[in-house]
Amino acid sequence: MIGRLSGLLLEKNPPQLLVDCNGVGYEVGVSMSTFYNLPGLGEKVVLLTHQIVREDAQLLYGFGTAEERTVFRQLIKITGIGARMALSILSGMSVPELAQAITMQESGRLTKVPGIGKKTAERLLLELKGKLGADLGAAGGAVLADSGADILNALLALGYSDKEAMLALKQVPAGTGVSDGIKLALRALSKG
CATH class of the missing domain: 1.10.150.20 (5' to 3' exonuclease, C-terminal subdomain)
Incomplete structure (x- = not known):
């Protein structure tokens, strides 16, 4: 089982990479979050990997974390x-x-x-x-009580993106009521 690759990044064709490890090129599938955090072509890259062996293929998937x-x-x-x-x-x-x-x-x-x-x-x-x-x-951050889900859903319904809503939700103290939480989150969004 291949658990880690360390080598030079030769090609970047989302979601595939080609990594040269001492003369052997490994094709690796990666998620876009890993892809966006890769170094430039020709630079050294280290990826944690997961190998899947099937009857018709051997597949390698790489991860930044x-x-x-x-x-x-x-x-x-x-x-x-x-x-x-x-x-x-x-x-x-x-x-x-x-x-x-x-x-x-x-x-x-x-x-x-x-x-x-x-x-x-x-x-x-x-x-x-x-x-x-x-x-x-x-x-990953605050695990909120049930009111957190309601506040988040309200922000999403108002048209804010997941990312904006989550950032605003982190500004709301745990245990805050739904209506007060929405007000605090909207204040945080208006300042940002």
Whole structure:
């Protein structure tokens, strides 16, 4: 099993990379979040990897962080979620955003990822609850009470992006009521 690659970045053709490791070129599939954090062509790159061996292919997937690789491995364990779908999920939202969506059980945020329908989103929430949300949600920022989900949904309904809404939500103290929380979040958004 190949667990890590260190070498020169030869090609970048999203979502594929070609990494030269002492004369051997490895084709590696990466998520867009990893892709955007890559160095320039010809520069040294280090990727954590996950290798999948199938009857017809040997596939290598690369990740910039250990958390992203861990989430990828959790995702591909779920029935109906293959490696490409897992990369698509990790390309559509960051690990903390995914953990937040799972913690707050928000299938609507998952269905915004191309290829994820309502049933798949609900299966992800069910399968990953307790495995991903609690651990990485705490690492990714504030894990809010039930009112946090209501405040976030209100901001999204008002037309703010996921990123803007999450940043504003971090400005709201835990335990704040829904109406006060929305007011505080809107104040934070108007200042930004």
